[in-house]
Amino acid sequence: MVGGLVAGRLALVTGAGSGLGRAACQVLSREGATVIAADKNYNAAVETIKTHTALASGANDQDHMAVELDVSDSTAVRNLLDTVMKQSKVPPTIIVNSAGITRDNWLLKLSEQDYDSVLNTNLKGTFLVMQTFAKAMTEAGLPGSIINISSIVGKYGNMGQTNYAGSKAGVVAMTQSAAKELGKYNIRVNAILPGFIDTPMANAVPEKILQGMLKMVPLGRLGHPSEIAEVIAFLGSNKSSFVTGAAIDVTGGF
Numbered sequence: 001m002v003g004g005l006v007a008g009r010l011a012l013v014t015g016a017g018s019g020l021g022r023a024a025c026q027v028l029s030r031e032g033a034t035v036i037a038a039d040k041n042y043n044a045a046v047e048t049i050k051t052h053t054a055l056a057s058g059a060n061d062q063d064h065m066a067v068e069l070d071v072s073d074s075t076a077v078r079n080l081l082d083t084v085m086k087q088s089k090v091p092p093t094i095i096v097n098s099a100g101i102t103r104d105n106w107l108l109k110l111s112e113q114d115y116d117s118v119l120n121t122n123l124k125g126t127f128l129v130m131q132t133f134a135k136a137m138t139e140a141g142l143p144g145s146i147i148n149i150s151s152i153v154g155k156y157g158n159m160g161q162t163n164y165a166g167s168k169a170g171v172v173a174m175t176q177s178a179a180k181e182l183g184k185y186n187i188r189v190n191a192i193l194p195g196f197i198d199t200p201m202a203n204a205v206p207e208k209i210l211q212g213m214l215k216m217v218p219l220g221r222l223g224h225p226s227e228i229a230e231v232i233a234f235l236g237s238n239k240s241s242f243v244t245g246a247a248i249d250v251t252g253g254f
Ligand code: NAP
Pocket: 014, 015, 016, 017, 018, 019, 020, 021, 038, 039, 040, 041, 044, 069, 070, 071, 072, 097, 098, 099, 100, 101, 121, 125, 149, 150, 151, 152, 193, 194, 195, 196, 197, 198, 199, 200, 201, 202
């Protein structure tokens, strides 16, 4: 693709093997970016590149790449940067932190292990990727855009999700703080707070609870992953050149 919102840009997307991360790869590549799809599940990341990017629709002039990455592992994150620098010579300037997990339970029953794993992936993982790749951008003297996927649950809380809600509130606070520090390098940092989006994560919510939640959504339906991905592409592009430190609800009005 010659034109497009993010033409010629290199984009790193974590959690790219499924749901919102996969949709982000799809839309960013449609808009002209070269995509690095990173996921704990390597085969799923490969599937994203093969069948869900502009490559699949015949735009084979782009060098999309699938990589295995556990975002909570600082060594793995650093190694990924080294690999990308060897291959592309420049760091990605669009970073989408979409890797995330839930381990739901009532507060009174939640194990320390389930607390730690959610915080390590959702909050620490976002921190590690953001720190590592922002540093690379500053060293290369390149402007960039970091998009962190929080959740509307981080704003209002949710029963059974003290660990998850805490991690997602942390993502917003971290985003706002990073935006303040990185503005002088022309690196923008924004968060998206999705509502209930039709992905494997949302499909894990019991049907009865989901139906109850949908009654509180004015648009009366689940969101489609592409409806988050379009906002990601906007935030990654120069169309949002004065937007930083923002936390944008994309919830159908929930
Ligand atoms: P998803 O379909 O489960 O996709 C998440 C992807 O991240 C999966 O491929 C998962 O791999 C991967 N992943 C998990 N742990 C990882 C790690 N440590 N390192 C790298 N990759 C890892 O979920 P989704 O709905 O797309 O969610 C994407 C983001 O949006 C998450 O941060 C989520 O919290 C947020 N969000 C989603 C919704 C929603 O309604 N769907 C609403 C609000 C916010 P495995 O499958 O192997 O675990």
